[in-house]
Amino acid sequence: xxxxxxxxxxxxxxxxxxxxxxxxxxxxxxxxxxxxxxxxxxxxxxxxxxxxxxxxxxxxxxxxxxxxxxxxxxxxxxxxxxxxxxxxxxxxxxxxxxxxxxxxxxxxxxxxxxxxxxxxxxxxxxxxxxxxxxxxxxxxxxxxxxxxxxxxxxxxxxxxxxxxxxxxxxxxxxxxxxxxxxxxxxxxxxxxxxxxxxxxxxxxxxxxxxxxxxxxxxxxxxxxxxxxxxxxxxxxxxxxxxxxxxxxxxxxxxxxxxxxxxxxxxxxxxxxxxxxxx
Amino acid sequence: xxxxxxxxxxxxxxxxxxxxxxxxxxxxxxxxxxxxxxxxxxxxxxxxxxxxxxxxxxxxxxxxxxxxxxxxxxxxxxxxxxxxxxxxxxxxxxxxxxxxxxxxxxxxxxxxxxxxxxxxxxxxxxxxxxxxxxxxxxxxxxxxxxxxxxxxxxxxxxxxxxxxxxxxxxxxxxxxxxxxxxxxxxxxxxxxxxxxxxxxxxxxxxxxxxxxxxxxxxxxxxxxxxxxxxxxxxxxxxxxxxxxxxxxxxxxxxxxxxxxxxxxxxxxxxxxxxxxxxxxx
Amino acid sequence: xxxxxxxxxxxxxxxxxxxxxxxxxxxxxxxxxxxxxxxxxxxxxxxxxxxxxxxxxxxxxxxxxxxxxxxxxxxxxxxxxxxxxxxxxxxxxxxxxxxxxxxxxxxxxxxxxxxxxxxxxxxxxxxxxxxxxxxxxxxxxxxxxxxxxxxxxxxxxxxxxxxxxxxxxxxxxxxxxxxxxxxxxxxxxxxxxxxxxxxxxxxxxxxxxxxxxxxxxxxxxxxxxxxxxxxxxxxxxxxxxxxxxxxxxxxxxxxxxxxxxxxxxxxxxxxxxxxxxxxxxxxxxxxxxxxxxxx
Numbered sequence: 001x002x003x004x005x006x007x008x009x010x011x012x013x014x015x016x017x018x019x020x021x022x023x024x025x026x027x028x029x030x031x032x033x034x035x036x037x038x039x040x041x042x043x044x045x046x047x048x049x050x051x052x053x054x055x056x057x058x059x060x061x062x063x064x065x066x067x068x069x070x071x072x073x074x075x076x077x078x079x080x081x082x083x084x085x086x087x088x089x090x091x092x093x094x095x096x097x098x099x100x101x102x103x104x105x106x107x108x109x110x111x112x113x114x115x116x117x118x119x120x121x122x123x124x125x126x127x128x129x130x131x132x133x134x135x136x137x138x139x140x141x142x143x144x145x146x147x148x149x150x151x152x153x154x155x156x157x158x159x160x161x162x163x164x165x166x167x168x169x170x171x172x173x174x175x176x177x178x179x180x181x182x183x184x185x186x187x188x189x190x191x192x193x194x195x196x197x198x199x200x201x202x203x204x205x206x207x208x209x210x211x212x213x214x215x216x217x218x219x220x221x222x223x224x225x226x227x228x229x230x231x232x233x234x235x236x237x238x239x240x241x242x243x244x245x246x247x248x249x250x251x252x253x254x255x256x257x258x259x260x261x262x263x264x265x266x267x268x269x270x271x272x273x274x275x276x277x278x
Numbered sequence: 279x280x281x282x283x284x285x286x287x288x289x290x291x292x293x294x295x296x297x298x299x300x301x302x303x304x305x306x307x308x309x310x311x312x313x314x315x316x317x318x319x320x321x322x323x324x325x326x327x328x329x330x331x332x333x334x335x336x337x338x339x340x341x342x343x344x345x346x347x348x349x350x351x352x353x354x355x356x357x358x359x360x361x362x363x364x365x366x367x368x369x370x371x372x373x374x375x376x377x378x379x380x381x382x383x384x385x386x387x388x389x390x391x392x393x394x395x396x397x398x399x400x401x402x403x404x405x406x407x408x409x410x411x412x413x414x415x416x417x418x419x420x421x422x423x424x425x426x427x428x429x430x431x432x433x434x435x436x437x438x439x440x441x442x443x444x445x446x447x448x449x450x451x452x453x454x455x456x457x458x459x460x461x462x463x464x465x466x467x468x469x470x471x472x473x474x475x476x477x478x479x480x481x482x483x484x485x486x487x488x489x490x491x492x493x494x495x496x497x498x499x500x501x502x503x504x505x506x507x508x509x510x511x512x513x514x515x516x517x518x519x520x521x522x523x524x525x526x527x528x529x530x531x532x533x534x535x536x537x538x539x540x541x542x543x544x545x546x547x548x549x550x551x552x553x554x555x556x557x558x559x
Numbered sequence: 560x561x562x563x564x565x566x567x568x569x570x571x572x573x574x575x576x577x578x579x580x581x582x583x584x585x586x587x588x589x590x591x592x593x594x595x596x597x598x599x600x601x602x603x604x605x606x607x608x609x610x611x612x613x614x615x616x617x618x619x620x621x622x623x624x625x626x627x628x629x630x631x632x633x634x635x636x637x638x639x640x641x642x643x644x645x646x647x648x649x650x651x652x653x654x655x656x657x658x659x660x661x662x663x664x665x666x667x668x669x670x671x672x673x674x675x676x677x678x679x680x681x682x683x684x685x686x687x688x689x690x691x692x693x694x695x696x697x698x699x700x701x702x703x704x705x706x707x708x709x710x711x712x713x714x715x716x717x718x719x720x721x722x723x724x725x726x727x728x729x730x731x732x733x734x735x736x737x738x739x740x741x742x743x744x745x746x747x748x749x750x751x752x753x754x755x756x757x758x759x760x761x762x763x764x765x766x767x768x769x770x771x772x773x774x775x776x777x778x779x780x781x782x783x784x785x786x787x788x789x790x791x792x793x794x795x796x797x798x799x800x801x802x803x804x805x806x807x808x809x810x811x812x813x814x815x816x817x818x819x820x821x822x823x824x825x826x827x828x829x830x831x832x833x834x835x836x837x838x839x840x841x842x843x844x845x846x847x848x849x850x851x852x853x854x
Contacts (some may be wrong), residue, residue: 005459012461016372019364020381023435026428027388030399034391052630054623081301084294092291102299104549109302111545113489113516116538119523120305123312123531127659132614133644144301151298177287205392207492208520217642218626219633227614227642236394236492237645241623241761252395259390330752333732342752406769415726415770417755495758500731503752511755521758525649525733 031256038253041246047254051218055234056244060251062220066135066228067258070214071203073139073224074146079196081143082150086192089151090158091180103155110148114202117145118209126213133227138214142206146199153198157191158184197263204259207232231255306542313536316529325536331502331513333522333530340537342504346419346512347488349505350498353423354430354487359480362431366438366476367464389432397493400425405497414509417499423508425493430483437482441475442468474556481552485545491516515541612640613824617651617664618735619759620684620778621812624843625664631839632830641827648735652676655815661824663815666735666778667742678815681831682845685779685801686739686808687788689764693771696720698790701807705744707774710751715772727754728763728775736760739810740776779809780844802846812845 003011049059089099121141131137161184169183207230215227216237229237231251238248317325320338328339365385369378404424409416449471453463469476499511500521513521519534615625622645629641646654648665652673655663669678688704690696696719699707706712707725716722729750730737741750757763763775768785779796782788788796791808800806820828830836837847 005462009459009461012464013372016364016368019361020368020373022361023365023388023431024381024384026431027384029403030391030396030428031387033399034395054626081294081298084291085298088291088295092288104546104553105302105306107549108542108546109305111485111489111549112538112542113491113519115491115516115519115523116309116541117305119519119534119538120308122523124308127657130659132659133616133642144305147298148302175284177283180287201390205394207392207394211645212523215642215644217644219640219642222612222640226612226640227644232392232394235392235398239394239398240496240759242765243623243761248398252392252398255392256387256390256395259392260387263386263390332749332752335749401765409770415755415766415773417766496762500756501753502756511753513756521731521756522733525647525653527649527653 034249034252034256037246038249038251041250042254046250050220051234051247054243055218055238055247060231060234060247060254062218063229063231063234063251064254066214066221067204067230067232069135069221069224070138070142070210070228070230071200073135074142074203075196075200077139077143078147078150078199082147082195083154083192085151086154086158087180089155091176091184103152106148106151106155108148110152114145114206114209117141118212120144121209121213132225133213133215133217135214135221135224135226135228138210138228138230139224141209141213142203145206145209146202149202150192150195150199153195154188154192157188157194160191161187200262201259204230204255204262205232206230207236211236231258309535309538309542312532313539316532316536317539319529320533325533326540329504331518333533336529338529338533338536340515340518340533340540342502343513343515343518343537344540345504346498347514347516349419349508349512350422350426350494350514351484351487353419353508354426355480355484357423358427358430358483359434361427362434362479362483363438363476365431366435366442367469369435369439370442371460371464371468385432385435388428389436393429393490393493394496396425396429397496400493400497408509412509414507415499415511417497417511419498419505419508419510419512421497422494422512422514425497426487426490429490429493430486433486434479434483437479438472438476441472441479444475445471477555478552481548481555485548488514488541488544488548489516491520495520612642613662613827614642614644614654614660615662615664615814616644616646616654616660617815618648618666618812619645620648620666620734620736621664624682624780624812624840624845627843628831628836628839629827631836632827635830636826639823639827647731647733648738649733652815655817658817661816661820662828665813665815667738667810669813669815673815676815676817677819678813679828679832680811680848681814682812682837682840682847683801683809684812684845685796685798685806686736686743686776686810687779687782687796688744688774688776688791688808689767689782689786689788690774691767691769691771692785692787694720694787696789698793700792701744704789704791705746705748708745708750708754709748710753711748723772726770726773727751728766728773729754729756730760730763730776731756731758734758735810736776736778740808743808743810778844798844798846809846811848 046059048061050062051060052058089102093099118141121137125131125137125140126133165183165187166179169179210230211233214230216229216233217227218229221228232255235248235251235255238244238251316338325338325340327341329341330337330339331342369381373381400421404421405416408418408421445468449467450463453467494514495517498517500513500517501511502513505512515537519537523534622643626643629643633639633641648667651663652665654660655676669676699718703712703718708727712718713725714722715725757766760777760781763777764781764786767773767775794800794806796806801809814828837849841847
């Protein structure tokens, strides 16, 4: 079956354009649907009132706060540890069997489904450490969950920094510490930021691990020891129980907008930081 | 002074690394400690290949769930990979700059959707469509595959595109100089050259599909029996943990952790395979 | 590996120059201070529960009603903090036993090994077997329902409906609703492994509302116009019939605790059992233990 090259060329072009079109259509179907149904729900009241009557009335302010707090705790804990570990692995140790094992383990651990982390977090943080269902339990669990990702991406970013940076810094008389902070870190920060942003995105969208560790309380959390409900959880509960479809759509729309903003802002920040130091 | 600071910073980094790594080790050890006893009690083969999962009667066979995971992931790959690779070729080769500046953020937007929203959308549109036009309850492997295929599109597209764009220009220019058409160039020169990156992207996508829980719980039906067709409901390894973890105790909980071990092993095998493929550059 | 590819692409776009930037010291100190604060709070947190609030955890069936009760209670007592948590009846009982929560919620009677716990019945709930409104069948015997769920009957035509495969929907293994259903309806038989499993009443209701061939069971209080509650052995599933005992499927909603509750927990419990609290539950479709006999 010999197809002429021109026919193959035409057919390929059509199929490839079609696939791109398909992806766009799918995107529109999902995102536009949610936004159309959800954005009308978003009002000042929606953003500032707490849910009442199981979530049928009121707004979702406590879930917004809950989402932000849990994510903040996770990122604040995971980033220094993750980046620090990555620096240690690349700068202070030599490439060998141990580092390869650690790298492979980090890669594998970042692939474990979040549900397993939720199970671990529930038994370890909630019950064993007696932290109970709280923002702290949820944040710690999520921190452990995004830690491997941050370690891996930071390590890749640091290793990609050309050895010339380090050589020049050393030849100028810099110590290891100065080399790391002033030469390597700024160059690697873009890649590191990618890992942290991935981690943030994962935290905000996470449901399974959070239900078991941060709880599903509707009150505005009083401290990091209070249980809370994140927006992703709230959407899941509202939609599943059929409590209020309008509020569910509103929550989902806000969630999508939030995640998109996080991505955009983070990319902008990284671009600005790199440009400033030029 | 400088030497002290050096030593201190070195130690600080060491401590940080040790604590982080020990936490990761803690998780792994935790999962194994909790899961291994039940595997040894029930027997490895009985656990992995056991056909019946019925905790209230002491039956802990996860084979139906393995079938569920494999079929849903395979389905997602069959549906999603061709579309994703075509789309990445589109972005890398066919799209004019203006269009790709619209399409690329659009794909990032797809990646920003939480999995519960995907699941819900699937429940609203995909499941009824399957039920009305193809039969069965609608909650099915097919529904799961479709939703997962959509979910892994952004991952595969972006990384494949990166691999294609990273190729040296000489490849393309050489091919054109030899008189190949655009499609022939792509098919016989560019794709093979970018193969390791594309395969890595596919494996990453598959890894994500295997690990997905929430969206799958909503559209797969979660029946414990072994599915007999793609229109049958099924349960995956992840949804099994998700549905039963809240209350499980004793042996039941151990069995769920053992399922976690199996998942970890699967992810490790996938990773090793991916590393092998990329190293063969 | 693939991350390497992603980064190489982004890093390639940066101009190569040695970058001397502002000292990282300030950021490092800020971060370490935050970590220190978190560490200190972590240590001080390793005591018991949130002292100034109570936690009620367990059955997802009871949860929405508990939330309404808590909301009302917190309006009356603005200083009180009550948090309601789901997880399932078995999880709630476990949480109460281990002290993770002050109260556990259960939608089934306690098993023998759980009998050592303190418990009180706060309401009775009917269990409705539901079908899609388009399904012509109005009445089934208890045996027929049991046979459907154990897959002995697999087609609607076998019980008087149109010829179509029955889509069986059940709850997950730890659910009190499922336990109650198994105890009251299934008897010795087991629910078929081919049944579709959903993890909440609402999800079951939604599926049955969408699928003309589905059958499921949910809280009587949650039946609305999107689904139809079956008559069992000729008895309609209504509150009155549950109260006078003619409709046999009902289960207690329990609050359980390690020991008789004191202090804040006791105050909340008193509210729940008071006339006001009970009226809230009645309004939501439940049955107060003070009304009628029930089983």
